[in-house]
Amino acid sequence: MAIHATQQVAALPEARGTYATAHLRVVERSKGTCAACGSLAFCMPAGPREDDTWHLEELVSQRIRLRKGEVLMRSGDRFRSLYAIRTGSCKSVVTTPSGQQQIAGYHITGDILGTEAIFANTYDATVTALEDSEFCVIPFERMETLARQNGDFQHRLALLLSREIARERRVMLMLGTMRAEQRLAAFLLDLAERYRARGYSSCEFVLRMTREEIGSHLGLKLETVSRLFSRFHQEGLVLVQGRELKLLDREALRQLVDASVQ
Amino acid sequence: MAIHATQQVAALPEARGTYATAHLRVVERSKGTCAACGSLAFCMPAGPREDDTWHLEELVSQRIRLRKGEVLMRSGDRFRSLYAIRTGSCKSVVTTPSGQQQIAGYHITGDILGTEAIFANTYDATVTALEDSEFCVIPFERMETLARQNGDFQHRLALLLSREIARERRVMLMLGTMRAEQRLAAFLLDLAERYRARGYSSCEFVLRMTREEIGSHLGLKLETVSRLFSRFHQEGLVLVQGRELKLLDREALRQLVDASVQ
DNA sequence: CGTAAGTTTGACTTACATCAAGTTTTGTGG
């Protein structure tokens, strides 16, 4: 059942690192089918289908390629489609009434974006590519049409939304109960697990976020994140080299997370 | 479009205050229809329907009455149904691997429970009644069957799940970025808004949770919650009398929430 | 190769937690 995607890291033109405005969005149709896409199982939960009556790629109206720093959607944009990450990664940023920003999510290959917008009919986060990335655009209207015709697909849609609810609840739990070191450890383990589930190396990966962004995601300041990385490194839990990361002692990390705050 | 439910506070037998075990669950069919239920619009989002081809009460397999302290579902229970709160309120408690508990939600009339379980097929929170309450049991299989037959209902189901995602994201934002006083102010304003939307008084209500439970929900300790209530009281923002609460200066509360942490 | 962005580390501050009484409220049983 494991997926053996070739771990090809974005054979796309070099990032410019400049923050692009919307009109610079690079939009183009690209060839690949869903069957060939390693992230299939994640953008549609519950594994491969038995029936053959529908095909995921019929749902994908287009694919969008973004360079690092370019924006996929903005908070407040009218909702029309969900987006699946085909390759690459991105962050979603939400803004409080007071103008404060928080990284609500760090998304990688196979994640689905935009589910929060079905209800309000507008996206509530601004999603920015953290490296050159490719996204599948899935018009929600098409999904609903297909769901009406096909019970299996309808169920998968519900699974997808429910999975998101469960995931956010775990983040809530983390923010509400854990101390700084536990948060970082939990974040790293979760990330490793997500990479593992997608067939990538689960003990060695590149963080695509800055210390500040990681901090924002975990409710911490960048200095705290930096100090924690240093400490984990000293203690032999991880090997940190800038944004390159190698998990050395997952068991210890897990114990850290599980340790009661007494 | 406002709903004018008679604000009848649970004409049920007096609570005993003892924590009941599962086998004591008071389960009985009760008469009321969905049309007569003020919380209709909340358990099914997007207002009244145009068509008349389906009826919500067909979905409700039974109604469950619980006394204060009794348990509706336990974390790990097999998922079969969503639950709508007809009257009363409850808390959902999640447990970390380390055994720490957090109040993941404080739910009132019209809220829907169990959406996180569709994916994992087990509930991940233990839901306990905070006062004598009544719940509608909605077998999820029935919902999927109806959704297959009826596009309007299918859309409402998606709305319902999406609304939950958006709501949790707001809580995440709160836990990740706000300071203690802002969290409490945001909690009170959110609660007031939910009461208002359901046709209840939005400036005067009874908290059904202890200081400790409120603290757990907001990622704070009970002493901090208590001190904050005292301070808000002194500053004339609210009137606190044990668990009875009256919002006096919502504008000030709102400014508190919106104030940047600089 | 130089500038800007990102990171590390140290010294100091602070918001909230913890510990500890004492008070009030709630619920039960006489």
Added chain:
DNA sequence: CCACAAAACTTGATGTAAGTCAAACTTACG
């Protein structure tokens, strides 16, 4: 109804994890 115990709440004194401020160092990019 009152009495009593347990639970819930308040308030003060003190501790500490993480934030803030600041400076030096490293890496990325044009």
